[in-house]
Amino acid sequence: CVIYLNVAPFLIYIYIYCFIIGVRRVLVSAAVESRSSSSCSEDLFTGRPSPPPPPRTYKPCFVCQDKSSxxxxxxxxxxxxxxxxxxxxxxxxxxxxxxxxxxxxxxxxxxxxxxxxxxxxxxxxxxxxxxxxxxxxxxxxxxxxxxxxxETYELTAELGLIVEKICRAHRETFPSLCQLGKYTTSSAEQKIQLDLGLWDKFSELATKCIIKVVEFAKRVPGFTGLTIADQITLLKAACLDILILRICTRYTPDQDTMTFSDGLTLTRTQIHNAGFGPLTDQVFTFAGQLLPLEMDETESGLLSAICLVSGDRQDLEEPLKVEVLQEPLLEALKIYSRRRRPSMPLMFPKALMKITDLRTISARGAERVVTLKMEIPGSMPPLIQEMLEDLQNLQMSQRRARAPPPTSTHTPRNSSPPT
Structure with missing residues (x-):
């Protein structure tokens, strides 16, 4: 009993000591876990990126021992x-x-x-x-x-009929290159100011081509339903665009030649001498840019119709009506080109961008007519002159519309100058 009384305080002390040590370990462990979880939470909330997984490694190439992919x-x-x-x-x-x-x-x-x-x-x-x-x-x-x-791009019956009419009108007013019997001329192959013999031949062909463009326009669905004034405005504004587009589809890149509607095939130099002058290189460059599009007759016809029926032309009486006519043409070209080239979705917007290039070349053509009048003795064929003059007047009116209004510096007699 005496021994127990002497040992008991010592045992109690040991028990308390162990209890304190145990509590401390529990608290330290909880603190560590708390810091770990808070660190994870900080990573989550601060968006700190986790380390990327190690790259997957493969055995060397079984064939040549190079690094395997x-x-x-x-x-x-x-x-x-x-x-x-x-x-x-x-x-x-x-x-x-x-x-x-x-x-x-x-x-x-x-x-x-x-x-x-x-x-x-x-x-x-x-x-x-x-x-x-x-x-x-x-x-x-x-x-x-x-x-x-x-399945997504499907031509409706209405659009299918439009495509059929446009394609037939284009084909019957503009025979394909394979349908023409090519022939050449022995005119000069060096650039000169103007070859009058070539000019006479070219102007004769151009007159016939303009008549064919008018015939094509009349067969575009809805065109003859416009007012006579709007029909004339659209034809005069788009005629040169369509002529350039047509001749550029008859470009032969390996020979660097273009073939006209009767089969006459001219080199770049001959076309320069026939009256195109400095416009020649622009036309040939545009023709080269058309090649990757690989447009067929239907696409060329639809693009020509879109050039023609354009509601942004100057001096239209009913521009909204013209825009309504253009909408199904745009939709038809988009669906047709998408179905024809399923793996090339950008062909439709690329084709539309060519309209801007055509208008730029046409504007240069209007400037070219001024020079031609001075170079050619006598008068131009009336149809060509009318078309080019109207195009020139259109360009001048557009420039005036973009120019800022003139500021008057005149001081009235009865008024004193500002102080």
Whole structure:
């Protein structure tokens, strides 16, 4: 009992000490967890980016030991060997080894022997079937995209009728290049001021072309429903645009020639001497820019009709009515070009941008007529003169409209100057 009484305080002290140590550990652990959670919360609320995952690593290319970009056609391969194998299989390439058919294939020598490289591809396990399946998959994806576009961009019966009428009108007033019997002339191939013989021939053809443009315009749906004054205004404003567009679709780039409606084929220099002068290079540049669009007869006809029926022309009596006529033409061209080229959605806006280029060239043409009048003895054919003069007057009126109003410096007699 005496021993117990002597030991008891000591045991109580040990018990209290252990209790305090335990509580301290619990508090420290809670503080650490609190700091950790608050740190995570700060990361979340401050938007601190988490470290990126380590890049995935692959075994070196099984074919040439170059750095691999992933597993291709069944094995780890680099981009070079992947592309080489795909092209070889898709095109059924047959290669020849000029040595003993046992060339070393590595990163440096892989392009020296295609035969041994292809055999190496097969030896490490690349699969022909994987290439075919990949090709079929891509083909199926393209077909799916094409079908989606066909369903989305569908010509209504009304728009289909407009396209049919425009295409027929364009074809019957402007024969395609393959329908013409080309012939050339032996005029000078050096630039001179003006070849009067070529000018006479060109002016005769231009008169006939203007008549064909008028005939085309009358067959554009709704055009003859406009007032006579608006029909004349639109024709005079757009005639040169349409003529330039038409001649540029008959451009032959490898010979750098253009073919006119009767088959007359002239070089760049001859067209310069026929009256185009400094306008020639602009026209040929525009023709070259049309080539990537690969427009067919229908698209050329629709673009011509859009140039014609344009509500922003000066001096129209009913511009809103003209804009209403243009809307279905724009929609028809958009749908037709989208269906014709499902994988090239920008062809429609690119075609519309050419209208701006046409108007720029036409404006230069109006300036050119002033020079032609001084160079040509006698008078111009009346139809050409009327069209060009009206276009020139239109350009001058547009410039006056853009010019700031003149400020008068005249001081009335009875008024004193401002102090």
């Amino acid at each position: 992933g597993y291709h056609y069944g094995v780890s391969a680099c981009e070079g060997c992947k592309g080489f194998f795909r092209r070889s299989v898709q095109k059924n390439m047959v290669y020849t080894c000029h040595r003993d058919r046992n060339c070393s294939i590595n990163k440096i020598t892989r392009n020296r022997c295609q035969y041994c490289r292809l055999q190496r591809c097969f030896a490490v396990g690349m699969s022909k079937e994987s290439v075919r399946n990949d090709r079929n998959k891509r083909k199926a994806q393209k077909e799916a995209v094409k079908m989606t576009i066909m």
